[in-house]
Amino acid sequence: MKPLLWILVFLLRSPAGSCGTGVVFTKHPSNQTVSQGNEVRLGCAVEGVTEPDIMWMKDGEKLYSTDQVFLTLGEQHWETSHSVRSVQQHDAGQYWCEVEFHGLTFSSERAWITVEGVPHFIQEPQDVATFPNAAFNLTCAAVGPPEPVEVLWWLGGVQEGEPQPSPSILHVSGVNSSVKFYCEAKNARGISVSRTGTVHIKVLPAAPVGLQVLGMVDNNVTLSWQPGFTGHSELATCVVQVSRRSSRRWDLPQQEVQVPPHLHVLSGLRSHSNYSARVSCVNEVGASPFSPWMHFLTPESVPSAAPRNLTFDLSEQQLALNWAKLQDDELQGKLLAYKVQWTLGGEAQEPLLFKENSAQLSGGGRFFNASVQVSACTAVGCGPWSAPVLVLPASVQLQVQRSHMWVGLLLGLLVATIVGLLLTVVAQRRGKETQFGLVFKTPGPESSVSFTAARSFSRSAADQENTLDSLGINDELKNKLQDVLIPERLLTLGHMLGKADITSSGDIEQCLKEAAYMKDFHHPNVIQLIGVSLHRRPSQRLPIPMVVLPFMKHGDLHTFLLLSRLGDQPFDLSLQTLVQFMLDISRGMEYLSSRNIIHRDLAARNCMLNENMTVCVADFGLSKKIYSGDYYRQGSVSKLPVKWIALESLADNVYTTQSDVWAFGVTMWEIMTRGQTPYPGVENSEIYEFLIKGERLKKPADCRDDIYEIMHSCWSPVPKCRPSFQHLVGQLEALWLSLSTAPPSKEPLLYVNLEGEEEEAGRGGGATGPRTSVEGTSSWSVPWQRRAEDEETDWLMVGSGAALAIGGDYRYIISPPGATEEGEGGGERRRESMDTLEDEVRDDEDDAVINV
CATH class of the missing domain: 2.60.40.10 (Immunoglobulins)
Structure with a gap:
C-alpha cells in the first residue's frame, strides 16, 4: 500500500505541464520593455485541453477581453495572445496565462511589461492650510522608467532651487498670503507637470x-x-x-x-x-x-400649579365662586377654561367649565355642605386641583371656627397631660446607664400589646379596585403591563373612544395585548402608550380595559384630508405637506418593522395628527409580533381592510413587512387624493380578481410622476421586489428636500363638529363655534349659556378637541363656524357639504373591512 500512496501524492503535487496531467504550456509570455504609446503583444500556447479556456492574468487580477482569439496549432493544442495598442504607464505589470482543467488550475511562466515614458507621479503635492509666516513642507514623488527622475519646484510662479532627485521635499519658511504651487518631474523621455496646489492662510470662520x-x-x-x-x-x-x-x-x-x-x-x-x-x-x-x-x-403643557385663594359667597339663590388667576409661567399655555369640580355626599358631580376666574351657580341650597375644587386647563389638559373648600353658610362657618378653637384648646391640654404622664413613667423606669444607652427595669410581668383596627374593609367585589391579578390573563402579559397600570381613581373620565363589547376574559386579554405592543414603542411617528386602566361597571362582573393615549389635536389623517376637500371651509394642503405626511408614516413603519412588528391595518384612518401636524401611526388592534421567521399567517375568520391588503395576503392569509409596504402605497394614494376611497367603483368581492389581472390604483390627478412611481413600486406582485421602509424613507426624504430647502409651513387648520346640526339643535343650539384666525391657528369662542327654563345649564361648555383635552362627559357641543350668521341659504349649503363628508367617511368604513 505504501508505494501506491506515494504515487498519488506525487501526481497531486506535480507542477503544471507534467506528464501526469497531460496539460503542457508550449509557449510562455516573455518580458518586454516598450516606449509609452507603442503596441505590445504577449503570446501563450497550451496543449492537452479539448476546448480553449485560457485566461490572461495581470498582477493577480483576471483580464476580460471581448476580442480574444484562439488559434489551433494541432489536436488539443491552442494558442492565444493579449495585446495593447497604445501602452500607458497603468499597463505596466506582471502577466501570465491560466487554464482550468478537471477542477485544477495550471499557470504559465510570468512576464513583465515595462513602459518607458515621461515620469509618472506617485505622490502629488496637496493643498496646505497654515498660519501666516508659519513654516511647512511640500512633497512630490515621480518614477520612470527610464530612471533617474528629477523634481523641480515652482512656488508663486517662481522656481524654487535646483532640480532634486525624486522623491523631493520642499521646505517653505512661511507665506503671508494665499499662493499657488506645483512640481515638474523630468527624465530622459520628457517632463511631467503635477496638479496645482494652493497654500491657504487660516482665518476666522464665517457665521453658521x-x-x-x-x-x-x-x-x-x-x-x-x-x-x-x-x-x-x-x-x-x-x-x-x-x-x-x-x-x-x-x-x-x-x-x-x-x-x-x-x-x-x-x-x-x-x-x-x-x-x-x-x-x-x-x-x-x-x-x-x-x-x-x-x-x-415651545409647545403648550398642562398648568403646573392650581388656582389659589378659592372663596365663595353662598345665598339661597346662588353660589358665587372666585379664585386668583394663574401667572403665565404657571399656566404653561393659553388658558382654555377653568374646570370646577364639586363633591356632595362623597359622590363627585359633573365638572363645570368657566372662561373667567369666577362663577355664579343658581340654586345655592343644593351646594350646602359640598366640597369645591378648581383647576386651570389648556388645550393639552388640566393642571392640579386646588385645595378643597367646604361650602357652608356664614353663620355655620363662624360656629365651626369657634368650635375649632375650643377643640384646639382641649387637644392642647390633652397633649400636655399625656406628655407629663409619659415623662413621669420614664423617670420612674430610668435604670443604670450603659455604653449602649439606658436600661429600663420592667416591674412585674411581661407587658402585652393590644391592637384595634382603625377601619374595617368590605370584601365584596364591588368595593375592591380592579387589578390585573383579578382578570385571569396570562402571567407574561400581566407582568408586562403591571408598571403602566393607572388606578381608575386617578383618572377624570370624559368621552371614551372605542367600543365596550367586553364579554369575557379573552376579550380583555386581546385588548390588553394591543397595549402591550404599544408599551415599548418610543418613536415620534408612532403613538405612544400613556397607561392602561380598568373601568368598573356597576352591573357587570368584568371591567372595561381602557388604553390611555396622548391627545391628538387634529384627529385621524383620513378625516383631516376629507375636511381639507369637503369641509365647510376647505383649505389647501401643499405638496410639501402631503409628502411630509408620507415621510412621517414611513419613518414610523420603518421603526415598527425594525422591531419585527407587522401592522396589518395601515391606512390613513389609522394615522393620527398631533398639534405639531406630525403624523403618528396608531391602531395596533391587528398588529402581530414576529418571533420566528418573517411572516404571519392569519388563521381565524376576522374583518380585514380588503382594499389595503396585499395580493398574497388576500390569496393565502400570509402577512409580512412587505404586505405592510403594499398598504403604505395605498395610504400614499389616499394622501394624494386627499381622502378618496381606493378603487372607486370596484366592490370588495371584486378586489382580488381586479388585482390578479395586473390592475392597480390609477395615478391621482395632479400627482407627480415620481410620487406615483414610489407608490406603484409598493404594489409589485412579488413581495421581495417591493422597497423596504428604510428605502422608502430615503426616497421620500430626497423628494421632500427637492420641494423646498425651508422647513414645512404650517397649514391653516379648521375644526368641524361631525355630530351634525340636528343633534346640536336639540343640545343647546345657539353656541358659537371655533373660528380660524389670520395666522391659521384655532381660537375658541366660549360664551355663557344661561336659560331660564333650565337652571342646570348656566355654566360654560366647550366642545370638540378642546373638551376631550380637558376631560369630562360634556353635554353641549359648539356648532360649526357661522351657524348663526349664514341664514337659510348658508345652512343648506353647509348641510350639503356635511352630507358629502359623512358619505365619504361611511364609504371608507364600508370598504375598510371584509370577512375572510
Missing part, C-alpha cells in the same frame, strides 16, 4: 447658516444648522446662546457643542414660552460671528 428647529418633544428642542466658510481650518466646537423673552429678556448660560454633527438638544425649557437662539462656531483661529437670532415658541 440655516439655523432651524429640527424637532420638539415635550420641552426638549433640537436645533440644527450648517457651518459657513470654515476659514480653511477644521471646526471643533460651536457655541449656542439661548434667551427667553417674556416681560423681560432672560439670557440662559451659553452651551458649548462638539461638532460634527451640527445638532444640539435644548432641554428643560419652559412650556409655551418664546425663545431665541443663535450659534457661533470656533476653529483654530477663533470664533465666527453669531448667526442671526432664530425665534421659536
Whole structure:
C-alpha cells in the first residue's frame, strides 16, 4: 500500500505541464520593455485541453477581453495572445496565462511589461492650510522608467532651487498670503507637470447658516444648522446662546457643542414660552460671528400649579365662586377654561367649565355642605386641583371656627397631660446607664400589646379596585403591563373612544395585548402608550380595559384630508405637506418593522395628527409580533381592510413587512387624493380578481410622476421586489428636500363638529363655534349659556378637541363656524357639504373591512 500512496501524492503535487496531467504550456509570455504609446503583444500556447479556456492574468487580477482569439496549432493544442495598442504607464505589470482543467488550475511562466515614458507621479503635492509666516513642507514623488527622475519646484510662479532627485521635499519658511504651487518631474523621455496646489492662510470662520428647529418633544428642542466658510481650518466646537423673552429678556448660560454633527438638544425649557437662539462656531483661529437670532415658541403643557385663594359667597339663590388667576409661567399655555369640580355626599358631580376666574351657580341650597375644587386647563389638559373648600353658610362657618378653637384648646391640654404622664413613667423606669444607652427595669410581668383596627374593609367585589391579578390573563402579559397600570381613581373620565363589547376574559386579554405592543414603542411617528386602566361597571362582573393615549389635536389623517376637500371651509394642503405626511408614516413603519412588528391595518384612518401636524401611526388592534421567521399567517375568520391588503395576503392569509409596504402605497394614494376611497367603483368581492389581472390604483390627478412611481413600486406582485421602509424613507426624504430647502409651513387648520346640526339643535343650539384666525391657528369662542327654563345649564361648555383635552362627559357641543350668521341659504349649503363628508367617511368604513 505504501508505494501506491506515494504515487498519488506525487501526481497531486506535480507542477503544471507534467506528464501526469497531460496539460503542457508550449509557449510562455516573455518580458518586454516598450516606449509609452507603442503596441505590445504577449503570446501563450497550451496543449492537452479539448476546448480553449485560457485566461490572461495581470498582477493577480483576471483580464476580460471581448476580442480574444484562439488559434489551433494541432489536436488539443491552442494558442492565444493579449495585446495593447497604445501602452500607458497603468499597463505596466506582471502577466501570465491560466487554464482550468478537471477542477485544477495550471499557470504559465510570468512576464513583465515595462513602459518607458515621461515620469509618472506617485505622490502629488496637496493643498496646505497654515498660519501666516508659519513654516511647512511640500512633497512630490515621480518614477520612470527610464530612471533617474528629477523634481523641480515652482512656488508663486517662481522656481524654487535646483532640480532634486525624486522623491523631493520642499521646505517653505512661511507665506503671508494665499499662493499657488506645483512640481515638474523630468527624465530622459520628457517632463511631467503635477496638479496645482494652493497654500491657504487660516482665518476666522464665517457665521453658521440655516439655523432651524429640527424637532420638539415635550420641552426638549433640537436645533440644527450648517457651518459657513470654515476659514480653511477644521471646526471643533460651536457655541449656542439661548434667551427667553417674556416681560423681560432672560439670557440662559451659553452651551458649548462638539461638532460634527451640527445638532444640539435644548432641554428643560419652559412650556409655551418664546425663545431665541443663535450659534457661533470656533476653529483654530477663533470664533465666527453669531448667526442671526432664530425665534421659536415651545409647545403648550398642562398648568403646573392650581388656582389659589378659592372663596365663595353662598345665598339661597346662588353660589358665587372666585379664585386668583394663574401667572403665565404657571399656566404653561393659553388658558382654555377653568374646570370646577364639586363633591356632595362623597359622590363627585359633573365638572363645570368657566372662561373667567369666577362663577355664579343658581340654586345655592343644593351646594350646602359640598366640597369645591378648581383647576386651570389648556388645550393639552388640566393642571392640579386646588385645595378643597367646604361650602357652608356664614353663620355655620363662624360656629365651626369657634368650635375649632375650643377643640384646639382641649387637644392642647390633652397633649400636655399625656406628655407629663409619659415623662413621669420614664423617670420612674430610668435604670443604670450603659455604653449602649439606658436600661429600663420592667416591674412585674411581661407587658402585652393590644391592637384595634382603625377601619374595617368590605370584601365584596364591588368595593375592591380592579387589578390585573383579578382578570385571569396570562402571567407574561400581566407582568408586562403591571408598571403602566393607572388606578381608575386617578383618572377624570370624559368621552371614551372605542367600543365596550367586553364579554369575557379573552376579550380583555386581546385588548390588553394591543397595549402591550404599544408599551415599548418610543418613536415620534408612532403613538405612544400613556397607561392602561380598568373601568368598573356597576352591573357587570368584568371591567372595561381602557388604553390611555396622548391627545391628538387634529384627529385621524383620513378625516383631516376629507375636511381639507369637503369641509365647510376647505383649505389647501401643499405638496410639501402631503409628502411630509408620507415621510412621517414611513419613518414610523420603518421603526415598527425594525422591531419585527407587522401592522396589518395601515391606512390613513389609522394615522393620527398631533398639534405639531406630525403624523403618528396608531391602531395596533391587528398588529402581530414576529418571533420566528418573517411572516404571519392569519388563521381565524376576522374583518380585514380588503382594499389595503396585499395580493398574497388576500390569496393565502400570509402577512409580512412587505404586505405592510403594499398598504403604505395605498395610504400614499389616499394622501394624494386627499381622502378618496381606493378603487372607486370596484366592490370588495371584486378586489382580488381586479388585482390578479395586473390592475392597480390609477395615478391621482395632479400627482407627480415620481410620487406615483414610489407608490406603484409598493404594489409589485412579488413581495421581495417591493422597497423596504428604510428605502422608502430615503426616497421620500430626497423628494421632500427637492420641494423646498425651508422647513414645512404650517397649514391653516379648521375644526368641524361631525355630530351634525340636528343633534346640536336639540343640545343647546345657539353656541358659537371655533373660528380660524389670520395666522391659521384655532381660537375658541366660549360664551355663557344661561336659560331660564333650565337652571342646570348656566355654566360654560366647550366642545370638540378642546373638551376631550380637558376631560369630562360634556353635554353641549359648539356648532360649526357661522351657524348663526349664514341664514337659510348658508345652512343648506353647509348641510350639503356635511352630507358629502359623512358619505365619504361611511364609504371608507364600508370598504375598510371584509370577512375572510
